[in-house]
Amino acid sequence: EAGVAQSPRYKIIEKRQSVAFWCNPISGHATLYWYQQILGQGPKLLIQFQNNGVVDDSQLPKDRFSAERLKGVDSTLKIQPAKLEDSAVYLCASSSPDRMNTQYQYFGPGTRLLVL
Amino acid sequence: GENVEQHPSTLSVQEGDSAVIKCTYSDSASNYFPWYKQELGKRPQLIIDIRSNVGEKKDQRIAVTLNKTAKHFSLHITETQPEDSAVYFCAASRGTGGGNKLTFGTGTQLKVEL
Numbered sequence: 016e017a018g019v020a021q022s023p024r025y026k027i028i029e030k031r032q033s034v035a036f037w038c039n040p041i042s043g044h045a046t047l048y049w050y051q052q053i054l055g056q057g058p059k060l061l062i063q064f065q066n067n068g069v070v071d072d073s074q075l076p077k078d079r080f081s082a083e084r085l086k087g088v089d090s091t092l093k094i095q096p097a098k099l100e101d102s103a104v105y106l107c108a109s110s111s112p113d114r115m116n117t118q119y120q121y122f123g124p125g126t127r128l129l130v131l
Numbered sequence: 132g133e134n135v136e137q138h139p140s141t142l143s144v145q146e147g148d149s150a151v152i153k154c155t156y157s158d159s160a161s162n163y164f165p166w167y168k169q170e171l172g173k174r175p176q177l178i179i180d181i182r183s184n185v186g187e188k189k190d191q192r193i194a195v196t197l198n199k200t201a202k203h204f205s206l207h208i209t210e211t212q213p214e215d216s217a218v219y220f221c222a223a224s225r226g227t228g229g230g231n232k233l234t235f236g237t238g239t240q241l242k243v244e245l
Binding site: 046048055056057058059060063071073106110118119120121122123124125 | 132135137165173174175176177180220222226231232233234235236237238
């Protein structure tokens, strides 16, 4: 089965510019997650979608970050305007419950963002 | 919210030795504990997980133990090999009841030396 796809893989921007990341989850996975992974740290959940609805966005800096999943499949994450501290790898993951209702999260390759 | 602490931050072992990584969690409602391996520049990959209704799970050279009372869980790798070198993350979740949000530890850089 095809994995989670993300683009672009790398992005370099200057502070105060805007940037957008795209994610295509594994086919049939209803749940989609965006994580931020700062160098040397574990991934931190930014937002979780169930189909096209938001389940959890409590750690999303809503003054500059936004995300959508309009048709319940692909998703985009936007940062506007970017700050130096937004430099990180942005990981997308998707999941679907197994017969025991556990949702294994499969990660995409990530987008490495550098803000100068 | 949930807080997961992970130790040690770096671990160096000789090939063939065992490696143990420990994590503690704060939310007593957490019931699902996966472990991810992340090689440099690559995506995290699930290597083993455990649910709160069991105390131990094994998969070849990898095992995970869970102590619900103490709220800690550990990853054990036996007969380590150079390809085990990577960063390992533990995580905790309330499972479906809590929206399956994963809270990750800070990671352990494992280096297996020849």
